[in-house]
Every structure is written in structure tokens, then in C-alpha cells.
Amino acid sequence: MRTKGIHEQKVKVITLGCSKNLVDSENIMTQLQANDIDAVHEGIEECDVAIINTCGFIDLAKEESVDTILDYVDRKKNGLVEKVYVTGCLSERYKDDLEKEIPDVDAYFGTMELPALLQKFEADYKHDLIGDRFITTADHYAYLKVSEGCNRTCAFCAIPLMRGKHVSQPIERLVAQARHFARRGVRELVLIAQELTYYGLDIYKKRALPELLDALSDVEGIEWIRLHYAYPTKFPLEILEVMQRQDKVCNYLDIPLQHAADPVLKRMRRQITRSETEQLLRNIRERVPGIAVRTTMLVGFPGETEEDFERLIDFVKEQRFERLGVFAYSHEEDTIAYELEDDVPEEVKTDRMNRLMEVQREISMEKNRQRIGQRMKVLVDRKEGDYFYGRSEYDSPEVDNEILIPTESFVRIGDFTDVEIYDALEYDLFGKPV
16 A cells, blocks of 8 residues: 555544544544545545554443454555554553554554544644534534533442543633534534533532533524433432523433442442432432433443343333433443442343333333324434434433434434324324424
8 A cells, every 4th residue: 555645645534432432532523634634534435544443441341342443454454445544442541451452553542642543644632612613413403511521439430440530621711612512503502521510619619500501502403402311329419400401401311320229339339329319310300301311221230130120120110211221330440330240130221121011112112102292393314214313302412312303304314393192102203393
């Protein structure tokens, strides 16, 4: 392969893992493009340089990351790629091991080493780009990462090992970024953090998420603000007051609860009991009627008995969450839980995961059928086949329900439209514009 100059190279950024990783990839591309380097996000087969932004959260994610690295190393050996760089959580956590096991990668970088990565392209880190970020999502919504890292000590979680302690972004910087997005046509902001409710404690010495939401609500052009990854312990109820006061803040909350059996919660170090969780959920639903609560459950944690799991099943049946996801426990090195015996067999973890999702599937079907005949405000995301696909304020991109609108209707991608729901499936609704 002919070696190209730095500014002739086409750089492909591959993102694995969560939306927080996606934001990091967008920042990488923003910096490269500002240095006149042709950088694209996935979507192309041929490239001169591959940057793989890895995930190291659980076993399946790590396997996917390693497989992707090996794939691009093979492409390099076959002359299809000149350079392969690896960054992200897996590289942060296992850099030394990866360098030994996969030495054909040209360089490994941790989660906070963007300036060092840019040096490989003879590119400068441009501080004036803060707030001016390339987005890879649809033009009308963007993720806004309000903080990095986490100070919690959940026994199962490796995130602090890879992302460090909690660091909040100042309100003025986040507002500047939101204004930039709005000028480019973004209508919805999805606020993400490892621990959203901790926002501000490090720089303002108080939980400042309500102040941030008020400031973002003043940004002209932004119509929806969505909250992801709120921790239940010491949940600041002031957030709910902002939801009531600010129409732009969606009646939606992603609050991973992880479990409902007290013995499991204690071993997980979640610092909350089932009864306290139930009281919190009552407060949330009483203060914000009609709110959609999304949560995540973790099954197969060390010591989880069938009785513990049945308590979790009962809890989900009682609470009837609007949105719910389930993960099987992954025994991760250097976490607190790694000292415990991983004593729930994999086939039992899988069975419990499937059983819990079957319960949620029925709940979701019942709730969706109740929507038939209702009118809903929908943000149209894309067109596929015979339908436009959109979402209500109760649905986050990629992970939640979608509303399908027949293409015979006149709607535009990126616009809001009012629809009447006429049919429902377990995880989708069908609507026509009204």
C-alpha cells in the first residue's frame, strides 16, 4: 500500500459500547477534522487508518472489542489498512495485556488520552472546539455528556476502573454546546453520565442537575431534554420539580435499579433497600403523573438464590415499568464482587434473564395496547420500507419503543408531528398523523 501523507489519509472511527463512548468518538472526529484530516464514523469499508473505540464493561463487550481489533489487524496484514489505533475503556483497563497479546496494533490509548492520539496524526488538540462537536446521530438529536467517571462503589461495576472519579462539566460549557447543537438543527438533547444525579457535587459542592436543566431549557430550538442513568440512592427529588415546571424536560427517567431483593442489593453495595426503592418510585410517579420510568436489572449476581430472583420478578410485576432491560452478571477482575464466588451457573443466568424479559414483554404489550386511540407528539427519526419511525417523549433513541407511521402519510424526518395510535405490538406502536 502506498504510504500517504497525514492529511491525505482517510480515518475511520469505529465505536463499540455505550452512548458515552459515542460522544468520545465524536470528539475524536471533531479534533481530526479541525486539523484537516478526513475522518468518518463507520459506514465505509476502505480506510487508511482505523481508530477502534472499545468497550470493556462486561465479557460480551470485551469479546466484541477484541474481535474488532483482530479484524483490523488482519486487514493491516493484508495491506488494506496502514495503521490501527485502539482507544476507549478496554484499552484503558487492559493496555499492558493488549500490547503483549496483540502487538500489531500501532498504539493503544486510554480514555483520557485524546491529545496523545492526535499526536499520531501530527494534529494539535484544539481547546477552542469545546462545545463544537461533530455528531454521528441523526441531525435532530444529540447526546450531551454532562460528566465523566463515577464515585460510586457498586460491587459489580468496573466503570470507575476505566473512567476514574466523577468530573462534572460546567453549566456554561454545556449550555454553549447545546446552543451550538440547536443552531445546527438539533431538537432533542439526551443527557448522559455514569451517574447523572451526582452532577455538580465536585465543582459546585451541591447537586446541580436542576440548575443545569433550567439553563438548558432556556436554549432556543431545543424542545426535548431527556435524562439517562440516574442513581436511586439519595435521589434529588428537586429534579422532579423541574420536570413539572419545564415543558422541555421529558417525562422520562432512566434509573437503573439492578435488583429488588435486599440480600442481593446489600452484596451489590447499592446502599438502598427494596422498601426505600418502592417509596422513591411512589414519589416519582406521584410528582410526575404519567412519567415513563426506564430501569435495568442485573441477574445472576453472586449468591442470588431462586428466592431472590422470584422477589425480583414480583417487584417488576408490581411496579410495571414502562421500559426495562436485563443483563446477566459478568465476573469482572478488580471489582469488589470479584472476591465473591461466581456461583450462579451461566445457563441459570440466561434462564433468569429470559424469564424476566418475558414478564416485561407482557407488561409492555399491555401498556402499549392502552395507548390505542391516544394522540401523541412524535419526533420522526428515519424512514425504512413502508414506514417512518419516530419516538414519543417516553422513548429514548436506540433502546426504547418506536412509533411507526405509514409512508403514505406526509411527515418529515427531524420534525415533530401529532399522531393517533391505531395499533400496538410488544415494543412498537403504529400511528397516523392528525
